Amino acid sequence: MPSKNGLATFVTQRHKVDGMRDVCIVGGGVAGLAAGIFTARAGLDTLVVDGGESILERNASLENYPGFPDGVDARRYLRMVREQATEAGCAFERGSVTAVEPVVPGEYEAGFEIATVEGAPLEARRVIAASWPDSEYLRPLDVGRKQRGSKYIIDVDTAGRTAVDGVYAAGRIAGEPHQAVVAAGHGAKVSLAAIADSEVPFYHDWVTPSGYFTGREREVPPGCEEIGDDERRERDQRARETMQEWMAEPLDETPTMHPRVADADR
Numbered sequence: 052m053p054s055k056n057g058l059a060t061f062v063t064q065r066h067k068v069d070g071m072r073d074v075c076i077v078g079g080g081v082a083g084l085a086a087g088i089f090t091a092r093a094g095l096d097t098l099v100v101d102g103g104e105s106i107l108e109r110n111a112s113l114e115n116y117p118g119f120p121d122g123v124d125a126r127r128y129l130r131m132v133r134e135q136a137t138e139a140g141c142a143f144e145r146g147s148v149t150a151v152e153p154v155v156p157g158e159y160e161a162g163f164e165i166a167t168v169e170g171a172p173l174e175a176r177r178v179i180a181a182s183w184p185d186s187e188y189l190r191p192l193d194v195g196r197k198q199r200g201s202k203y204i205i206d207v208d209t210a211g212r213t214a215v216d217g218v219y220a221a222g223r224i225a226g227e228p229h230q231a232v233v234a235a236g237h238g239a240k241v242s243l244a245a246i247a248d249s250e251v252p253f254y255h256d257w258v259t260p261s262g263y264f265t266g267r268e269r270e271v272p273p274g275c276e277e278i279g280d281d282e283r284r285e286r287d288q289r290a291r292e293t294m295q296e297w298m299a300e301p302l303d304e305t306p307t308m309h310p311r312v313a314d315a316d317r
């Protein structure tokens with residue numbers, strides 16, 4: 052495994068750039084990555100397009116995220132989640148999305164074309180908007196937006212669906228509160244709507260001890276896995292080694308300063 056501190060800040064995988072994806076996630080921040088982990092684990096061909104950096108890069112020490120009792124460097128956390136999404140099967144593209152439009156005008160079932168500043172348009176059957184709360188790129192779709200201060204957030208139902216079939220929104224762009232764990236949880240929740248609408252066989256994405264289902268004469272549900280004790284111990288060993296490696300060295304990166312402060316310092 053490569054040194055965690057030597058990983059590129061953004062992992063770019065180009066193993067299927069062309070063609071219609073099952074899901075395109077706009078924004079590789081907290082909500083987008085959490086959504087991608089779920090859709091990829093559910094077997095959906097998932098592309099994450101990201102044009103900049105997560106607002107969490109500005110944080111100095113992330114201390115309210117469950118699972119890190121003494122906090123975690125936010126940049127390290129973001130790298131960890133990106134690697135988890137990559138391992139789950141997400142592909143990544145660097146790109147600022149400028150417009151999302153139906154491939155066939157007026158017909159959402161045929162999928163969407165996602166235009167970026169940087170390259171050729173991408174295509175996906177479903178789009179999860181998880182970018183900053185700047186939803187200009189969704190204007191062509193008329194998803195329903197509402198102004199909140201200088202931002203336009205997207206109207207969603209409780210599952211994260213917009214007024215347009217196949218288009219969802221998660222995290223801050225969906226008006227969620229401004230905490231990382233809330234964004235991650237919302238990303239995961241909205242991905243479940245996209246998975247359900249895709250009609251892939253899926254239950255809960257659980258890993259259970261052997262016999263949990265089969266011991267009751269039940270099939271292991273789709274999306275679930277039963278593992279034996281040896282396998283459980285092996286996975287725990289791997290998890291501990293991975294965490295030790297992630298935490299082994301200080302990260303030589305500093306928080307991104309607010310642009311107004313950074314400009315004033317120049």
Ligand SMILES: Cc1cc2nc3c(=O)[nH]c(=O)nc-3n(C[C@H](O)[C@H](O)[C@H](O)COP(=O)(O)OP(=O)(O)OC[C@H]3O[C@@H](n4cnc5c(N)ncnc54)[C@H](O)[C@@H]3O)c2cc1C
Binds near residue numbers: 077116188
């Ligand atoms: C200074 C500061 C400190 C913070 N400290 C904490 C803290 O201690 N604890 C806590 O819980 N939360 C903290 N937060 C809040 C936390 O960062 C956010 O709640 C969280 O990052 C929101 O997740 P998100 O996925 O909605 O947005 P983001 O994480 O910002 O992700 C959005 C992503 O979309 C990308 N993007 C934007 N527009 C486009 C486009 N058009 N095309 C493609 N990609 C695009 C961006 O590059 C970004 O990667 C802090 C925020 C700030 C500013």
